[in-house]
Every structure is written in structure tokens, then in C-alpha cells.
Amino acid sequence: MKKTTFLIQLIVILYAVAPFPLEALNVRGHLLKSKTYLSPAFFLHPGSVSNKFYLDVPFPRGHLALKSFDAEVVDENGVPVPLHETYLHHWVVEPYYALKNSDSTDAQKLPKMIPAGNSGVCKTTLSQYYGLGSETRHTATWVPDPYGIEIGNPEMPPEGYEEKWMINVHAIDTRGATDKLGCTECKCDLYNMTIDEFGGKLPKDYIGGLYCCYDQTQCQVREGFNGELRKLFLRYTVTWLDWSDAVVPVKIYIFDVSDTALPDGKSKPACRVEYQVEECSPENRIRNECIDVKVTKQVLPRGGDIVYGAAHQHSGGIGASLHGQDGHLLCASLPTYGTGEEAGNEAGYIVGMSTCYPKPGSVKVSDGEVLTIVSNYSSDRQHTGVMGLFYILVAEHEHPAPKPALCFSFPAPWCLPTWLTSNL
Ligand SMILES: *[C@@H]1O[C@H](CO)[C@@H](O)[C@H](O)[C@H]1NC(C)=O
Numbered sequence: 001m002k003k004t005t006f007l008i009q010l011i012v013i014l015y016a017v018a019p020f021p022l023e024a025l026n027v028r029g030h031l032l033k034s035k036t037y038l039s040p041a042f043f044l045h046p047g048s049v050s051n052k053f054y055l056d057v058p059f060p061r062g063h064l065a066l067k068s069f070d071a072e073v074v075d076e077n078g079v080p081v082p083l084h085e086t087y088l089h090h091w092v093v094e095p096y097y098a099l100k101n102s103d104s105t106d107a108q109k110l111p112k113m114i115p116a117g118n119s120g121v122c123k124t125t126l127s128q129y130y131g132l133g134s135e136t137r138h139t140a141t142w143v144p145d146p147y148g149i150e151i152g153n154p155e156m157p158p159e160g161y162e163e164k165w166m167i168n169v170h171a172i173d174t175r176g177a178t179d180k181l182g183c184t185e186c187k188c189d190l191y192n193m194t195i196d197e198f199g200g201k202l203p204k205d206y207i208g209g210l211y212c213c214y215d216q217t218q219c220q221v222r223e224g225f226n227g228e229l230r231k232l233f234l235r236y237t238v239t240w241l242d243w244s245d246a247v248v249p250v251k252i253y254i255f256d257v258s259d260t261a262l263p264d265g266k267s268k269p270a271c272r273v274e275y276q277v278e279e280c281s282p283e284n285r286i287r288n289e290c291i292d293v294k295v296t297k298q299v300l301p302r303g304g305d306i307v308y309g310a311a312h313q314h315s316g317g318i319g320a321s322l323h324g325q326d327g328h329l330l331c332a333s334l335p336t337y338g339t340g341e342e343a344g345n346e347a348g349y350i351v352g353m354s355t356c357y358p359k360p361g362s363v364k365v366s367d368g369e370v371l372t373i374v375s376n377y378s379s380d381r382q383h384t385g386v387m388g389l390f391y392i393l394v395a396e397h398e399h400p401a402p403k404p405a406l407c408f409s410f411p412a413p414w415c416l417p418t419w420l421t422s423n424l
């Protein structure tokens, strides 16, 4: 008796200390596994930008259920680097199908890789499985039990292909920058940029965003500032379970407030990813109304239960929300700003976004439902290259399996009609 009480106490204590891993350990006896990896190294000097795509990065192999993905930028001693030195604009991680034996003559005509992105809604621009930016240190990515993101299903890759993973890391070194926020917002004048990466002229009204801070560009640094070249890595920890019938698969959808195709009456989504927030008018400033509210609608291809939700915003963001077709709130995600100097608590930067974990089955969406995305920013000052993304995980409702027909083999094989047996 005493022993049981002690055991219960121990479980209660452990549960309180580490709710997530233990909860997972209890997923019908399946063991939660975790591994930490380093991306290839990238190099930054004061003011420089690195935007690299790494193919075939280390990742757990096998038929698995992803449970979480946490990442941060570290230096070569493994020490976390604060955002005011290396601003993590974004990282994204995504599977793709790579051609096996690509050297053989038969394979010459085949594409070397085939994208294998998420389930929508911006397939061409936002197809990642996971992706965050400055908020990565304090944003939960945990997929609640009994759900999991299915990967490595051997039946998924087309014949002759295998699943691999790519990571894109976009980082901006702002040591010694004349305008740190301006560099992180990719203001074109700070980068001396009038043409884009491919030599095209930038539109006149384009004053900031990704086209001005691509790989190898340089932001303005204070004269005489000296800082050494740094060798950096994205360190990421993946947590997973082996795939089993006990895990309920979830689909990944990313919504983008910059896609105004539906309200504009266009048929194809146009996810521009970034947008611009204008400084509020003097009249609004007097009335204390310096908030920029951006709203759009996008279609969710397939419904089910929302089991997780989180928004992505940049500095200046003050919250985003996702609403069902009748307007009711599905999830609101609010930023946390840092208040200090140290990595994970940098003043002026978004260091975390709140997440939604609805009680399973309590937040439902349906096939083809038109969702509303809202993204709020402070318009106290102008912001360029901001984002308003909403990431959700949806567990589809299982379609009840048709009951097997009731069959007999005597005197010859025959079955009862299913209209008769379906009510048995
Ligand atoms: C941008 O151009 C100006 C003038 O041409 C120059 O003084 C400045 O150093 C340049 N800045 C960078 C970051 O290249």
C-alpha cells in the first residue's frame, strides 16, 4: 500500500517537473526519442547576411511520428548567440524526394529532386514542415498526444526516390550595425540595394524585404567597427516516436495574411509572404490608434480537429488570430518580447509566440472552410518585410471503414448484401 502511494507521488512529481516527455512516454507504451544535430556551418562578419539551403541534412530516419522540432543559432563552442548579434530571420525544414542512383543513364531524364511539402495552403512559397525565426527559443512545437506528423513512410516516395530533408537558414549579423532593426527588416537603403538577386530592377516603392537582404549582401556598419568572422550553426533537436497505429496523423497547413487572392476575386493563392506596415497618420497617433490590422481569407482544403496552432510575426507584431467561416476564434497567438541582453531574452525582439493546444475534438474545421487570418502590428513606426503567418496542425476525422461483408463458403462462396449487414 505504502509503496503504491510513493509510486503515485513520484509519478505526480515527475509529471509536474517534465510534463511533456513523460506524457509522451505514456503514449501507449511507446518510447519518445530525441536527437540533437548541427546544420552545416555558415560564416558571418559584421553586417553580412547568410541565406543558405542545405540539402540532405542529418535527420531521424525510418517510419516515424515527429513530436517536436526546436532550433537555435550557436557558435563553434556551442554557445547560443543572441539575436542582437546574429538575427535569425528564419529557418525552415522540409522533406523532399531525392533520386536514388542519379548517375545511372536511365536516371538522366528524371528530376533529381521532387518537393514533398506540407498540405497547403501556400504550396509554392510556404511548403515547410517547420519554420520559425527570432521566436524559436520560446515557441512550443510539441505535437500533443496522441497526434504526430508522419514522416519516412516507405510507401510515399515515387519509385526510385527516397525521402531526404533540407534546411534553409537566413541569418543577419548586426554587430556594429548603424541601424540594427533596419538591417533585420532588410531596408534596401541600408543594403545599398537597387537590384534583386537575379539582376532585376526592384520596384520603386519596394523599400525593404527579402529582395534586399539575400545571401552575401551587406548591411551598413559603423565606420571603424571591428568584429571577427564568426562560424555559426543552426543547432536543432528533433523528438519523435516510431510510427504505430497508436499515433493519429496530422496535416500541416500554413496560412499567409499577405495572400489577398480570395478577397480580390482571383482563383490562385498569391502568398507574398512579406508585407509592409506604414507609419500611422498624425490623426491616429493623437487618438492613440497606431495599430495596423491586416485581414484576409484563405480556404482550408480539408477539415478535421485543430490540435495545434501558432503564428509567426516579426518585430512590431502584437498578435495574430485565425477564425472560422462564421467568424469564431480558432486560435490566437501573441508574441513575447525580450527584456534583457542574453540569448532568449533580447530586448526589442520577439523571443516567443504563444501557441494553441485545444482540447482534442473541441476546435473543428470543415473541408473547404473559408478561414480568416488577422495579423496586428504596431504602426508607431514603419516596418518593412514583416510577416503574418498562421501554422496549424489538423487531425482529419476518420472516415468509418466500411464493414466487411458477411460471407459464407458453403455450399458455394456467397455474401449477405451490405445494406443488410451494415445495420447488424
Ligand atoms: C553604400 O553606398 C554608399 C555610397 O555609394 C557608400 O558610402 C556606403 O559605404 C555603401 N554601403 C555599403 C553597406 O556598402
Ligand SMILES: *[C@@H]1O[C@H](CO)[C@@H](O)[C@H](O)[C@H]1NC(C)=O
Binding pocket: 291, 293, 318, 319, 320, 321, 332, 333, 374, 375, 376
Ligand atoms: C487585432 O486588433 C484588433 C483591432 O484593434 C483587435 O480587435 C484584435 O483583438 C487584435 N487581435 C489580436 C490577436 O491581437
